[in-house]
Amino acid sequence: MSCPIGKEAVDKLKQFISLCKSNPDILHLPDLKFFKDYLESLGASLPETRKMQSDIKVEPNEVNEEPVQEEVIESDPESELEFDMTGCVEPDFIDDANQKMGDPSKELTEEVADKADEKRMEAMSQLSEGNIEKALELFTEAIELNPTSALLFAKRGQAYLKLTKPNACIRDCTRALELNCDSAPAYKFRGRAYRLLGEWELAAKDLRQACNIDCDEQTDEWLKEVTPNAKRIEEHLLKKERKKKDKEERERLDRIRKAREAHAKAASAAKEEPEDDADPMGNAGDFYKLFQDPEVMAALQDPEVAKAFQDISMNPSNFAKYQSNPKVMNLVTKLSSKFAGSGMNIPGFSGGAGFPGAGMGFPGAGGGFPGAGGGFPGAGGFPGFPGGFPGADTTPKPEPKQPDDDNLD
Structure with a gap:
């Protein structure tokens, strides 16, 4: 496909891109908004302008009281391990057409197995003579005859x-x-192949396994060759894992x-709240x-009583x-007796908060039930009980003695 624009336009585009690289702020210019939108639609992440970065201020209330200790990232000289790649080769491409793997589902007879063994012997002879292609x-041919032979x-x-x-x-x-997980030759040659590709850790792993199964002088020599680099990699990976766990x-x-800290702050704030607010x-x-x-809950189960209180x-x-309603007044009597026996302050009396209602109580002075003095209807108390609860002592008390009263009548 040929370029749809001319060389002159391409050169100008190159100049524009170079300008963007040297000064990315121009991408935020209003005239180039269409180009910025296009880049962002492709998933590009554009840097903020230097002005935008300088305008960013940290509010005082956003600063932690305790200075946060910045994580110190230590430079790791082995973050990118380098090795002497002498003896390594470029990876080869596998040719499936020539590297036939055979049909493992094929039935193997004794006659076929014998023919495969004959081919193997011929191949070994050619390999020892240096005729590698012929040996392959x-x-x-032997593998096609017997595709189940690990050897x-x-x-x-x-x-x-x-x-x-x-x-x-x-x-x-x-x-x-x-086919055979204990094939020492397979581990040996695969380990050497990994060494040629610079896969030191994999090479050492296979060669160690080969030595464990059936060690020979060549395998041991190859293992010693790759062990130093393999250990460097293993130690490096362990170090990275430790750093990850530490982080x-x-x-x-x-x-x-x-x-x-958040829990302590919340607890402190709760303690500082005024008791009146709580x-x-x-x-x-x-x-x-x-x-x-x-008893009170049982009385309130009566719909008539509950509706009345509501x-x-x-x-x-x-x-x-409801003063003439015996159910309602019976509950009022129970409430007054409960208050009197519990030692609790009766809401609505002495200017305190009263039973739920307007002004934190039923009508009455000081937030109590209807009546004077913060009580129920009547003379400052429940109906029919002037100034107090049912059963309260209503005997008039003597007036305070006047200064000039010598108690002589």
Whole structure:
């Protein structure tokens, strides 16, 4: 496909791109908004302008009281390990047409197995004479006859190794190990192939396994060659893993610290709240506990009584309608006796908060039930009980003695 624009336009485009690289701020110019939108639609992340960065200010209330210790990132000289790659080769491309793997589902007869063994012997002879290509052909013919022989795949892998085709060798040896996981030749030749590709850790792993199964002088020599680089990689990976775990532990402890600080801050704020804010009705906590009393709750189960109390709470002046209702007044009597026996302050008396209703109580002075003095209707108390609860002492008390009164009549 040819370029749809001319060379002159391409040159100008190159100049524009160079300008953008030297000064990315121009991408935020209004005239170039269309180009900025196009870049962002492709997933590009554009840098902020220097002015935008300089305008960013940290609000004082956003600054932590305790200075946050910045994580010090230590420079790791081995973050990018470098090795002497002498002896390594470029990876080869596997040719499936020539590297035939045979049909493992094919039935193997004794006659066929004998023919495969004859081909293997011929291939070994050619390999020892240096005729590697011919040896490969014979090994392939043997594999097609007996595709279940791990030894045939391992020996053909050796031939590929001699031709400096490590990937082909690895493929054959891997197949051999699938057929026989204890094939020392397969581990040996695959380990050497990994060494040619610079895969030091994999090479050491295979060569160690080969030595564990059936060690020979050549395998031991190859293992010693790759061990130093393999150890460097292993130590480097362990170091990275330790750093990762240390970082995760620091983050975990930091989360715990922040959670504790938040909890302590919330607890401190709760203690600093005024008690009046926590309980605006003064003794309302005790008052509402009263309504959890079994007798009171049982009385409120009566729809008529519940409706009456709801009506009174909506409009305290409606209390007068229920003075003749024995159910409602019976509950009022129970409430007054509960208050008297519990030692709790009666809401609405002495200017305190009263039963739920307007002004934190039923109608009445000082937030109490209807009546003077913060009580129920009547002379400062429940109906029919002037100035107090039912059963209260209503005997008039003597007037205070006057200064000039010598008690002589």
